[in-house]
Amino acid sequence: MDNDKNELENIDSNIDYDNLKEETDTINTEEHFEENGLVAKLKDKKGILGVVGAFLLVLLKFKAILFLVLGKLKFLIILLKLGKFASTFISMILMIVIYAKMYGVAFGVGFVLLLLIHEMGHYLTAKLIKLDVSLPVFIPFVGAFISMKEEPKDAATEAKVAIGGPVLGSIGALICLLFYFISGEDFLAALAYVGFMLNLFNLIPVHPLDGGRVVSAISPKLWLIGIPIGIIALFKAFNPIIVLLLILGIAKVIEQYRNSDKSYYEVKTSIRCMFALSYFGLMLLLGLGITYIHGIHSSVIIQ
Numbered sequence: 001m002d003n004d005k006n007e008l009e010n011i012d013s014n015i016d017y018d019n020l021k022e023e024t025d026t027i028n029t030e031e032h033f034e035e036n037g038l039v040a041k042l043k044d045k046k047g048i049l050g051v052v053g054a055f056l057l058v059l060l061k062f063k064a065i066l067f068l069v070l071g072k073l074k075f076l077i078i079l080l081k082l083g084k085f086a087s088t089f090i091s092m093i094l095m096i097v098i099y100a101k102m103y104g105v106a107f108g109v110g111f112v113l114l115l116l117i118h119e120m121g122h123y124l125t126a127k128l129i130k131l132d133v134s135l136p137v138f139i140p141f142v143g144a145f146i147s148m149k150e151e152p153k154d155a156a157t158e159a160k161v162a163i164g165g166p167v168l169g170s171i172g173a174l175i176c177l178l179f180y181f182i183s184g185e186d187f188l189a190a191l192a193y194v195g196f197m198l199n200l201f202n203l204i205p206v207h208p209l210d211g212g213r214v215v216s217a218i219s220p221k222l223w224l225i226g227i228p229i230g231i232i233a234l235f236k237a238f239n240p241i242i243v244l245l246l247i248l249g250i251a252k253v254i255e256q257y258r259n260s261d262k263s264y265y266e267v268k269t270s271i272r273c274m275f276a277l278s279y280f281g282l283m284l285l286l287g288l289g290i291t292y293i294h295g296i297h298s299s300v301i302i303q
């Protein structure tokens, strides 16, 4: 028993408690006073109590070291907080590298930035109406997404978050067009074109797409128009992602007609009109933008 106690006391002395105490004083004064009281009590104890006490003392000192480390390395905590940005940042860089190799650095960077602007449109709208969402994550050849940590309470809430992306995304593409007018750089016209197309594609009224979510606050019947549009798109350019979107879109239609939660789709007429105006208005503007760039500079378009 005595041997055990000696071993534990040896560990104590190796920690260099006095130095540590001075340094932890500023970090955690209360902890320090408690320890002093405990040390005094333990010094008179023997046997099992002594061993347990010494062991407790080591634990307390370990805690003191932990506080010291945390106090000294505050940047570690800052890094941990940055952790949630890491998936956004890393996936974004990966996508930039891939697209830069395919289309050149300027276009690659610009394209991923346009996606980021679109996603931030969703993100900021969600934050504005206090809906908890994740930061965007980028998937090369697919796009980017933010995930909702809670379900929107009604179709109008879902539609607000959904339209935020294409609105800000279209503004981003429009800015590319303005910079093209100023600089005459072809890649900027190409970026504006791709940006308009990207946002228009996302407005197709098939449910997991932004358009499908927006029209849930106008009329879910519009999904029935979205599905044939998706099928036509599939015939024009086969893409497994469109197949997946169509499957999800059809599943949503079936779900809605089998088990319709009518209260979810109840939207005030004024809000319904506002969404209809924004949705069809934005589609019209994007269509005009695409036609315009086609006319002025078809040679720069990257298909």
Ligand SMILES: [Zn+2]
Pocket (backbone or CB within 6 Å): 118, 119, 122, 165, 166, 202, 210
């Ligand atoms: Zn979107």
